[in-house]
Amino acid sequence: MKKICYLLCILIPVYIYGCKEEGRIDHIDDSAPAPGPVTILGVTSKPGGATIKYKIPDDDNLRGVKVVYTRNGEVCESKASRYVDTLVVEGFGNTSPQEVKLYSVGVNEKLSEPVSTTIQPLLPPVQTVKFDMEASFGGVIVSINENYTNADLAIVLMADTVGNSSRTQWIDLQTFHTKSVAMKFARRGLSPTPAYFGAYLRDRWNNVSDTIFKTLIPIEEIKLPKDKFRNAALPTDYFTPAENNSGYRLEMLWTGPEAHSGGEFYASSHSAPMPQWFTIELGYKMSISRIQKWPRSNYELYSGTAPRVFQVWGSDNPNPDGSWDDSWKLLGEFEQLKPSGYGEGREVGPITDEDNDYWYNRTEFDLVPTEEAPDPYQTVTHLRFKILSTFNTYGTDASMSQIIIGELTFWGQLRDDE
Template identity: 30%
Template sequence: MKNTKRIIICWLAVIITIAACRKDDRSPLSKDGTVPGPVTNTQVTNLAGAALISYTLPDNENLLYVKAIYTLKGVQKEVKVSMFQKKLLVEGFGDTQEREVQLYAVSRSEVVSEPVSVTIKPLTPPIVNVFKSLKTDSTFGGINVKYVNTDSANIVFEVLVLDSVGDWQHVDFNYTSSKQGGFNVRGYPPVERTWGVYARDRWDNHSDTLRVKIRPIYEEALDKTKFNDVRTNFQNFIPQFAPFPNSGLPMVNAVDYSSSYPMKNLYDGSITSMFHTKEKYDLPVWIPIDLDKSGASKFILSRFKVWQRTGNFTFNHGNPHHWEIWGTNKPNIVSTNPNNTDPNLGWVKLGEWVMTKPSGWDVGLNSNEDNQVAADGQEFEFPNGVPPVRYIGWKNIDSWGSIDGFTGFFHLFELSIWGQKK
């Protein structure tokens, strides 16, 4: 028995030694020292901040790959593609200057061919095009930045402010790969200041800095401790305007799924507690809220922010997809005019929104950016000129798990609202 154990141990040692040798063996795949021929018939397609180079491979059975060597911001870069491809991409250029790229055919023995020099002249890089598209404006509590990103490049925007001694101070980063969009920087008093905005790509190329003087519009966060659930108080006065429920049945107030997910969780200040209505209700559902239970204030609403139920439910399940928000100062008046603009004469439509996700992917498939956007909370603005109101009604037309459906439900982690007190 002891001899058998010794034999097994010896064989294990041999196997481990062989495996270790194989793992560390980084020698060429072949001993053939023949120099491969160079690539031929090179053609260049210049792209935004990049170039696509196509070529004909040499007739060499021992060929393994083609590599390109070029200089990017003073550093030598290398791109390799297998012998099964007949083109390669060089990218990361922050200007349109002509450059030389050296192409090499490489054998299985790691023997390189003579270089073939190719001249490229990248088109205007995405950061420059994005920078030229920048438009800024004042918004509630800060600055609004809009952009066009035709190339869908991965872009980082940095926003700066000029301090009292003339130094730039970092304010915010915003990441995007969307073809167009916008973002806001908030939290500033209504004092004019100089702002700076520039774009940066993943190769650390920088655009120029846009300098603008902007005075933020005054706003404040509404005190959510003064919010009140009034679903039962005004359930008979829900405005029955299109879109009606797809089932054709009357709209209903959102009934709690269980005592674990009450409506107060919608505005309790926590982005982990959840409000959840019962399932399989006729859509739309209606969620009215008193913004000041003391009755002392009305508000011109500027924006709101929602935090989805995340995890496996991000952009899915009962998270809102399409909704309207209505407002009134007389919630017990039966509304008969869908175009009413006076909140003292009934409910007024304040706005309508459809939630989109950055990737544009189908429900159930989320990118990292989708997940990050949901986790950070999503902000929406009310149209300019909305009247001051005390009550709002969230009319949930459909949710991500029931887009255009007959029945569904609604859930959110949190809702925050900003505006001007009147």
Template identity: 35%
Template sequence: MKIYKLMVPVLLFAMMYGCKEDNGLNKPLFKDGQKPGVVTGVVVTNKNGAAKITYKIPADNDLSYIMAEYEIRPGVKREVKASYSNDSLIVDGFGQVKAYEVKLYAVDKGENLSDAVTVTVNPLSPPFTEAFKELVLKDDFGGMNVAFKNKNESDIAIVVIMPDKNGELAAIDTYYTKAKLGNFSIRGYEPKPIRVGAYIRDRFGNLSDTLFKEITPILEIRLDRTKFKKVQLPTDRGDGYGWVMENLWNNSTGGTGFHTNPGLGLPLWFTFDLGTKAKLSRFKEYQRGENYYEFNHGNVRKFELWGSNDPPSDGSWTNWVKLGEYESLKPSGLPNGQNSSEDIKYAQAGEEFNFDINNPSVRYIRLKMLQNWSNTDFIHIMELQFWGQPEL
């Protein structure tokens, strides 16, 4: 019995010591020094900026994965791995329509590589090149608008450039997207001709050609809030809790804003007069905040803006034209009730929305709320600001 008791701690010590000396981490479990067999029956299916390589794996019992090595540009190498349970892999990142060599290796659990099997792929036009073909630069209020189509829905960056004060081309904005189509505006420029350019960069560092165009920004001013007036039509939702509509243009994003009463269902809408007919370019909406209400409670989430120059007195939708459909987007994407510091800053800075440049000029605005952030039937907004070109 004494010998048995003594051996237990000795064995434990030996095990602990052994773990300290060599825990086997990051080391192959099998070191037989034997190369695995090669992949066979290779078939290439070319894709936009990529290729799918299908193969038959070797019969080695200790096979771990298949690896592809290749260059997408001189000196820029990529490596793609696929589990031994797969019969194909995708090689991507190719920036040109031309032949590329890809070396395929079978790798076993001892990290032994097979002999290379070299295949040639001929990728089709890469997604960033296809997107560049659809790039459009045009005049916009206070600057320029960039419209794009990204049919492959790939990760791209649209870089807009213009000469700096030294005449050197420099980036003024970079727009990241994987959306199928969209547009964005860059503002803050005087209404005089400027030469701008745009190119596309993909996530592999490939660059498109550059599209250049002379742009003349359209004059844009912020509408005079002192001319705004409440319009209470029969079907409009009225004020609640002492938070009156006039607070929407009192030039304050704190204190009290506009609030409607709950319990009357959705959708709800309210109407006001801009005081002048104007071709609208954009607007900014400020949420109720206080570090609690952001993206919560009665703050508007999905809504429409309508315009009219002759709203009927019965509160119907005759003579109204839809100016746009909008959705408030939380930067972090966190669930309701959870906000990041970025979310708070974004809401407090005001959320900006654009109008279609082809919309008619209007004087009266009707905001129609479809959903708030708590899925209830009331709304609260602190401030609304509008920009555009008033008709004098």
């Protein structure tokens, strides 16, 4: 028995060692010749570049294919494995013909003889995407439109520190980034005096558009005080908090996350009717230019109980019976913006980093004149929010839904002098 135990003590470690997984060892034959060249099958032009389709050689030593080209004076290359039959070259700032060279790459990194072809890029996005700027409340709004390729673009807003078009000294005021088909960005906090501004587009290869210039006058705007806000509690309003918890009261909309950073928010009960509305008595005469909204922190990203479509109504003398009579005027109807866009069926779809940042940090709604709301800047003493759908109820006939909002802040002008 002692001999058997002794043998087992020797054999088991040997067996374990023998079964141990070894690291992969690839044999690379440095003496193997370079693979044969690729055969180019076609070239498809695209904005700022081209897609090249090719056939690889039948060679066991082939690792992949690379293309070498010169862009903005710099030699660049792109690579693809042997399992791919296309390569993309991109980043050109014009439509001039460009020579590119394709190489087969061996496992031992030896290159085949080059195969040359000429591509002719289409106009790059910085030359085709439409952009503009306009004066707004508190500053300037720059906009991008028709970015149909979802190109990664920056729009640079400049300001002249001298202040006139005959003698200029430019500074970059702010740069905004987007891949959206259409997007607006606001630079707030500017003085309500005439100023000379410029804007241009830039892509990630530093190709730039022409610059547009405008003299604009930002409209005076302040963050409106919340010290006199209260729940108007009109008879038809719904503001019952979830679980009757005082921490979910309507008042959390103006004394919640922004004021306390304690995670407070407004949450209606789970059996709330849809649509549902609530009314805020402002305590001042105000003209509203924009509304900022914060969601519940780290919760329901483009989903769940967050409002998706809602209306804002204003009154300076609401009917105390809570009815929707002529004392209420529509100031605007809004849908939660998603910078990357909703799907063809209005589904939420993939969520990008830009979407995430907008949801938690930059969601705001500008009041602008429309056919339905021709005078959004009228003087009001009460605001009424009518939630038409949450993300849960959008596109359904749901009759009940909870609503959760973190915080509301209003910008505009005080009109106590009227």
